[in-house]
Amino acid sequence: MRKRDAARKQKGGCVVTDRHTQERFPCEESSRNRSKMMDTATHWALLLGILTLASWLAGGFAAVLGNVELGHHGQRAAEYLSFGLSVAGFISAVAMVLILVIR
Numbered sequence: 001m002r003k004r005d006a007a008r009k010q011k012g013g014c015v016v017t018d019r020h021t022q023e024r025f026p027c028e029e030s031s032r033n034r035s036k037m038m039d040t041a042t043h044w045a046l047l048l049g050i051l052t053l054a055s056w057l058a059g060g061f062a063a064v065l066g067n068v069e070l071g072h073h074g075q076r077a078a079e080y081l082s083f084g085l086s087v088a089g090f091i092s093a094v095a096m097v098l099i100l101v102i103r
Contacts, residue, residue: 041099041102041103051092052093055085055088
C-alpha cells in the first residue's frame with residue numbers, strides 16, 4: 001500500500017470541495033493546491049492596485065513639474081494632467097475595492 005493511500009485511509013478518505021470552482025480535492029492536497037493559485041479576482045485587484053499607485057505617482061510628479069517655471073500654458077497643462085491622473089487613480093481604487101468586495 002502506498003503512503004498516500006494509507007494516509008487517505010487514516011483520514012477517512014475525506015474530500016474538500018473548492019467553493020469557487022466546485023472541484024474536489026483530497027484533504028492532503030487541497031491546501032497545497034490552494035496556496036499555489038490565486039483566483040482571478042485577486043489578480044484583477046492586484047493589477048488595479050498597481051495602476052492606482054502608478055497613476056497617483058505620475059499625478060504627483062506632474063504636479064511637481066507644474067510648479068516649475070513652464071509658462072502659463074505649461075502650468076495649465078500640468079494641472080489638467082495631474083487632475084486627470086488623480087481621477088483615474090481614484091476610479092481604479094474604487095474598482096479594486098468593488099472587485100474584492102463582490103468576489
